Amino acid sequence: MANIAKKVSWSGRGDDRGERTPLLNGDEEVKNNRQVPDTLDYDNSENQLFLEEERRMSHMGFRCLEIRRWVICGLIGFLTGLIACMIDIAVEKLAGYKYFAVKQNIEKYTELGGLSISLILWAVLNSAFVMFGAIAVAFVEPIAAGSGIPQIKCFLNGVKIPRVVRLKTLVIKVFGVICSVAGGLAVGKEGPMIHSGAVMAAGVSQGRSTSLKKDFKIFEYFRRDTEKRDFVSAGAAAGVSAAFGAPVGGVLFSLEEGASFWNQLLTWRIFFASMVSTFTLNFFLSIYHGKPGELSSPGLINFGRFDSDSVQYNLYEIPLFIIMGALGEGNVTLHWLLRFSHAVLCLRYIHRPCLQVMEAMLVAAVTATVSFAMIYFSNDCQPLGQDKAEEYPLQLFCADGEYNSMATAFFNTPERSVRSLFHNPPGTYNPVTLGVFTLAYFFLAVWTYGLTVSAGVFIPSLLIGAAWGRLFGILLSFIASTWFCCVNLTGGIVRMTLSLTVIMIEATGNVTYGFPIMLVLMTAKIVGDYFIEGLYDIHIKLQSVPFLHWDAPPTSHWLTAREVMSSPVTCFNRVEKVGRIVDVLSNTSTIHNGFPVVAHTRKICGLILRSQLIVLLKHKVFVERASSRLSQRKLQLKDFRDAYPRFPPIQSIHVSQDERECMMDLTEFMNPTPYTVPQETSLPRVFKLFRALGLRHLVVVDNENRVVGLVTRKDLARYHVGKDGLEELHLAQT
């Protein structure tokens, strides 16, 4: 698998730029043919500069910082809400035009005969929409493909996927998701919202944009990985909140996925961002719908109103829920769904961008065909003008004053289809039609998942779940099955647990189903985990990025830091020759990002990062210069912040032959108190330190405090538990 994985990139496009691995740090490095798998550093480098700044700051100063953090979170929430609002309105408008045109056409040809022309029109319209979206994604920003949730999970975990939080990605993502949803693909707009929120957060909190080449010179204090992660958590939460109208669920999502350390103040800020986000969306949508002030649409998804009286369950149904969760159709379906997705993801690398666009268009056309067939072969007519608002009623072969009820479900965006499946009265659907549809839609969804378009997997899994549920409901006359199949399937696919429960409760606006939802999700998770990993985890594993799970593998007590660490380590002296630093940094065969600084006999006295060295070299902070030109400005924390996070590559820094002979004093810039462990420390202990503190490097010392090795995130992520114990993964290595 690792071999296949190496060829897969996040964007689903790989071999066309043969030398490129998923972990390249921006385009600069492609040119230099350097391949740096990058991780984020969630441990502050507490060097002298940093400490001096912190010590200069008064109590009031910290208060102001705190207020600024709140303001940023508010902004993140507001902007995320606005984006969600924009997506919603754009999709509604575009889909409206599309369905209007197709409806006109169908009505015209129903009597004349030749409905195939309508089908072609529908397919062409779908393909056209999808084409725009796919072109943008495939040619402009491949990282914007998919839902973006695995990428954000990685970011919060500490893996840096290049370009994932750039403004350009956001623009393409938003454009792409509008196109794919309007194009009728089996996708949702919820997943991408989470990514969008995260990008928004990364942008706003840094007070600048690389894509726009604009630096607002604000929020400079927050230009480091630690702070940025906190804001990205808030952004992701705001995204969930806007997508599902579930602010508490959003907070839980962020905490479940990202924050290894639960801090109350941080949680509050994340919560604030979530609240502002759902409120903004709600407010602007209420204006758009012409009922300002009526806060009835808190999220993009809207399951419609579950009336308290219609959602009742009884004690005897609880075992049914559990059985459903455990071995119901959900898990078999799920199993194959995930297996297929896996295969699709693995095969994905054979595609070129133009082929990808064509594939997406093909899928769009097929989706239209399937929906069309569903409607065409259904004979179920309902009288028009019921209070349930059917948006694009199709008469088709029904008598005058009636409409085709199947069309309410499938002549519509997937989200509305879900709602129809939930709320349409029993007997609306023919079991055979429904079965065929579910199967067809199932394959479409899997196929779509691998496409180069921006799209979420939430809605399709809900839709398949709902369709299965309807089927079961027909077979068993089991009232709540629709809802629970949805939950079950979705839970099985995404494997979010606590957060999904809360999201579902918040999205339906009713806690009555809370307990069964939990039961179903828990069983689905436990049973599911036994067979196959969740979709996001499969996705992450395929990328073979250094993703750290919650705990060290249980049987890893055999291993100690000595076995795990990379050794020998390149160290620098406190005062080091510039030539040597340049040589070490330029060495493309061994790319290191952190270097222990040692005194005589390799005694550890600090840790310095590649990025810091690069800034030092760029500003030519050499000992000789400092003494010759006293007027030279002292390097400040600001210089590091200005360069963050895209430090120039070493090749772009010119160091003359004379300068190579100079010396650099690292004392002031290194972290003088890096965390260290002795060689005998067990792997679980090292792991816990990494996970709890968000470390990137951990220095291993002997009992004389001499550096003997360096444990990096990648060293740890290598070990994982297979079917028969500990296995060593081959990570995308450079």
Next chain:
Amino acid sequence: MANIAKKVSWSGRGDDRGERTPLLNGDEEVKNNRQVPDTLDYDNSENQLFLEEERRMSHMGFRCLEIRRWVICGLIGFLTGLIACMIDIAVEKLAGYKYFAVKQNIEKYTELGGLSISLILWAVLNSAFVMFGAIAVAFVEPIAAGSGIPQIKCFLNGVKIPRVVRLKTLVIKVFGVICSVAGGLAVGKEGPMIHSGAVMAAGVSQGRSTSLKKDFKIFEYFRRDTEKRDFVSAGAAAGVSAAFGAPVGGVLFSLEEGASFWNQLLTWRIFFASMVSTFTLNFFLSIYHGKPGELSSPGLINFGRFDSDSVQYNLYEIPLFIIMGALGEGNVTLHWLLRFSHAVLCLRYIHRPCLQVMEAMLVAAVTATVSFAMIYFSNDCQPLGQDKAEEYPLQLFCADGEYNSMATAFFNTPERSVRSLFHNPPGTYNPVTLGVFTLAYFFLAVWTYGLTVSAGVFIPSLLIGAAWGRLFGILLSFIASTWFCCVNLTGGIVRMTLSLTVIMIEATGNVTYGFPIMLVLMTAKIVGDYFIEGLYDIHIKLQSVPFLHWDAPPTSHWLTAREVMSSPVTCFNRVEKVGRIVDVLSNTSTIHNGFPVVAHTRKICGLILRSQLIVLLKHKVFVERASSRLSQRKLQLKDFRDAYPRFPPIQSIHVSQDERECMMDLTEFMNPTPYTVPQETSLPRVFKLFRALGLRHLVVVDNENRVVGLVTRKDLARYHVGKDGLEELHLAQT
């Protein structure tokens, strides 16, 4: 304040055992006049024995352990649910008898005149109930007083309050809470449920009970602080879940208060315990109410049904919510409430147990009088037989076929009063009566908070909030005010944030108010924090226990490990003389719990705990014996587990003069890889390490790896932020 604090004990009883500090580790130490402030160790001591055991365990073994953890969590949930059920039924029965008797009496004397006799009957009945509860608490187990939430917060934080998780405490707590609620005090039964759940968890997970002197020899693997904490988290969550019918809220409570490190698997288990707990309660209550299978009472508290149509709010109300949260009466009330509670807690130490019982009885009588006056002076009559079930309708001076509406609210348990205040139609209450009641009840609640009875503060704060809200509602015709005043006041008092929001949403069974609840809680929290700490925090601070907050104080970068650490440190050699160990452990002037083990020139090579040394001494693991008697059983991890958590005091271990000359080899038992930091490490960095890893001791070394100091939890907890920057607290010192 620190001076006062020294005299206050957790039980509200202090000076009667003058020499006793709140942090005594059981009774043994009182006898020996030793005063050990104890903390819990949430970092595994990975010594050779431990590692050997872990390494022996197969992949399957870990699976089994995991399954056992799940079983325990299920048991915890089940038993907690049962306890909640028992409390609920007992209170209902007892209160039923009481109100029935008083009602008969009132009816008899309404016509005859001489209602004062009824009042006396009521007061006497109240006092009698409360007397039993107060006697049990004051004389048998003082730690069972109050809600127990601050104590559980401390436990999860890593502070060991003696006897807090014992079975005896649980029994007294349950008995006490039944008595105080049935006795009509202004208290709730929700807080104590959280404590009860935690005790249950500590008992079940350890597979034995000290109070019963019974060891079931099961779950021995879990006999260490780390595992115990996880289960106690689950128990506390199960308690919240049973109390409020809020399983998600329970999980959040545990995470907010306790778990510094969010682990997905742990979260799942906590969630499972919560679910089982609410389900058990629901199930048994449904049987008790004669409607088996109808799961309609998921929690002890029941706000009644908030109909979706009646809970509507509009956009323009949102600023009102915020204003209410920010400067509404809630915060003024709150401010004084907290100030008073503070004063009451501080003054509390003047009491002796018998006085405490009498005080509790007095309060019970006064409470009855206030309620009686409320009913007596109300003239509001309502026709009998409305569909709203009035449980003990009092006719009093109303015409036949009518009843006194005020009596539905106040001739009842506080919980039902809250419900009446929520649901009774507008116009039920006279503003003046309501105002007087609120004021009276307010003082009563504060007075009650300091009493030596088991009781929660949730319901009284909800009740006061609801009464204020009714008042405001009357003044402003503002429909939702009742509900929000409640939330506001409660939020202001307990300062739980995310969890309280979710609890409130789950308890009302309606998410409609979710957004405004969040707004109100957030504003209340922000404004409240500016003025005064929350009630639980006040309580914790008064005890001056080494409680670690989320972050180091912001201006503490000035401080380094060098300033914070305790120095000089008592160290042991790898092979140490028994006499020296005994002397060090017996030294009552400096009680240490962790000792660095050093090689020559004080080079760190491990860390050993007092508890481990005591077990070693008890089993006489001396080098001389090992060589002389080869047959001697090797000390196993089991021996440490058997002694956990109440290791005998050093004085109880007899070491002969000969044995004093023996040597002890600590190599196998010490933790060979303790976390260390250099002296220059800043306080925030040290703090982060402590908080994230749950440390108890952190060894400070110089650059030669020589031990120079030891940072303990107490050293860190000393620093805190006052109004004008960093302050140093004087912790209860020994």
